[in-house]
Amino acid sequence: MARRERTTALPRPRPRDARPQARGGLLLTSEETLRLAILGGAALLLVIVLALIGWRWYDQNFRVPEKVILQVGDERFKLKYYADRLFPYAQSVASSGINLGLAEQQLLTELENEAIVNAIARERGITVTPDDVTNEIASQLGVPAGGAGTTFDTLYRQRLQSLTMTDAHYRRWVEAQVYRQKLKDAILADIGDTTEMVTLRTIITTTEDEAKAALARIEAGEDMGTVAQTASKDLNSRQKDGIMDPEPPALLPEAVRTAIEGKAAGSEVIGPVRLANGDWWIFRIEKRDPNATPSETQKSQLADLRINELIKEKRSAIPIRRNVSSSDIKWAEEHAD
Structure with a gap:
């Protein structure tokens, strides 16, 4: 009787499939994998570029203009306010032969003086109301104050447009002028009608x-x-x-x-x-x-002289901090007109 060949119950190894395998039944070749990697990298680069553009836009339109570049006591001045004031200030001193670089520094001093005068006036109990500001604007325009559709409204809008200044910033500027005038009126009363x-x-x-x-x-x-x-x-x-x-x-x-x-x-x-x-x-x-008896002009000059003396005295008693860089000045120049 012929002897039967013995076998085992172990499974025989199967030949490996040469085709690419992927989970979920998705098959990718090496070329497709490379392509996806390139597309992913491009997408990531696009996201980074868009993020940088977004940051640049946010930086130039929000973070930078909101920077406080000057603080005098409790009063703060942001870069966007400085930029709004730069154009009219540069115009006002141009006839004196003052170049833009010097005007930029002088404007900082001007803002400091305005804040100091405001502080001195408040210490004397002087107040300025929104109506005071509106009436001063109307006086400068040469018309009565009025609401929408009035001559005042039309001229005021034209003034803001010509100065490229916001309403809030212009009113703040005029408020400082009213504070100074009220302080001057108080000093004129102290001077009286006679002097040496x-x-x-x-x-x-x-x-x-x-x-x-x-x-x-x-x-x-x-x-x-x-x-x-x-x-x-x-x-x-x-x-x-x-x-x-x-x-x-x-x-x-x-x-x-x-x-x-x-x-x-x-x-x-x-x-x-x-x-x-x-x-x-x-x-x-x-x-x-x-x-x-001094003339009205002389009395006015004496009052201005006294205000300058008060500013000088107050400077030594009030904290003043500047935080303005060359890039801030450049931003102000670009947004001043």
Whole structure:
């Protein structure tokens, strides 16, 4: 009997399928896998680019303009407000030959002064209401205040458009003007109707040599008024033998004010004294009147001088912090017009 071949119950190995396998029945070749990888990378790159564009738009339209670049006490100034003020300020100082770079720095100082004046006024109990601001705008436009459809409304919209400024920013600017005017009115009331006035006889020259030559003529016995008629460069006083209009001492040039301090009217000739503008003065005190009546212009100048003194005093007592970079200034320039 032939012997049967024994077998085992173990399964026989099957040949492997050479085709690509994928989960879920999806079959991908190596070429398709590479293609998907490229598409995925491109999609990721697109997302990154869009995110950067979105961030740039947010940065330029929200984060940057909302940056506080100046703080004076509790009052804050954002970059977007600075940009709105830059165009009209640059226009106002252009006739003085001030370039844009200097105007940008001066505007920061101007905003500081406005905030300081606001603080001084509030400390004195001065308030400014929204109606005060509206009425001041109407006064500047030369028409009565009014609502929608009125001449005031039309002119005001034109003003905002010409200045490329928002309503809120323009009202804030005008509010500062009203605070200063109310403070000035209070100071004018303190000045009153009389103050000390000084009358000088002067000879004003361009050079020191000219001043010394004029002084030598006076010391040689020539009448000072006669010398003034020929040697002084100031046409107004020269026609009056050198006599200048009476002035409060505070309004005289600093060098002159210092030279006459504590001196009475008399025959003493003072000078030559060099002024900050380079001119040379020879002068004599003709009259001191402790109870003279200043003109309205002089009273206004005295009030402005007092406000400047108050600003200087307050600067040392109020915290001022600037946080403005060159990129901030560039953004302001780009959005100022």
